[in-house]
Amino acid sequence: MNEILKTEDEVVRWSVKKINDDTTLIEFELKRDLVPEDLKKINPPDAVKNKFANTFIVLSGRGPIWLYGFLIHFYHPTKGIGVFDPRLGGAVVVSSHSPNKKVGDVIKWEG
Numbered sequence: 001m002n003e004i005l006k007t008e009d010e011v012v013r014w015s016v017k018k019i020n021d022d023t024t025l026i027e028f029e030l031k032r033d034l035v036p037e038d039l040k041k042i043n044p045p046d047a048v049k050n051k052f053a054n055t056f057i058v059l060s061g062r063g064p065i066w067l068y069g070f071l072i073h074f075y076h077p078t079k080g081i082g083v084f085d086p087r088l089g090g091a092v093v094v095s096s097h098s099p100n101k102k103v104g105d106v107i108k109w110e111g
Contacts, residue, residue, distance in 0.1 A: 010031075012028050022079075023107060030063055054079060059071055080097055092105075
């Protein structure tokens with residue numbers, strides 16, 4: 001897995017890593033407890049600008065459910081979105097624009 005971007009905004013640190021040619025991991029770490037108004041300040045890595053829009057996005061990090069809702073909407077234009085679940089050792093596909101991965105599939109990887 002190779003890191004392609006590290007960035008941060010006022011409230012979140014972001015790390016973008018290529019899992020493979022088809023999948024990109026976006027990890028986030030909150031700098032403090034969030035309040036709903038913080039969604040106006042959050043600036044996730046842009047999939048088009050950073051050239052990973054043609055991949056599945058895996059989201060990983062501790063945050064409120066409404067932050068995940070925001071991120072899933074933000075990354076909707078990508079190939080699909082999964083949410084990492086350490087109990088499953090992979091990411092559950094929650095949105096897909098590909099016939100190769102369906103909602104409910106688990107994306108697994110080594111490393």
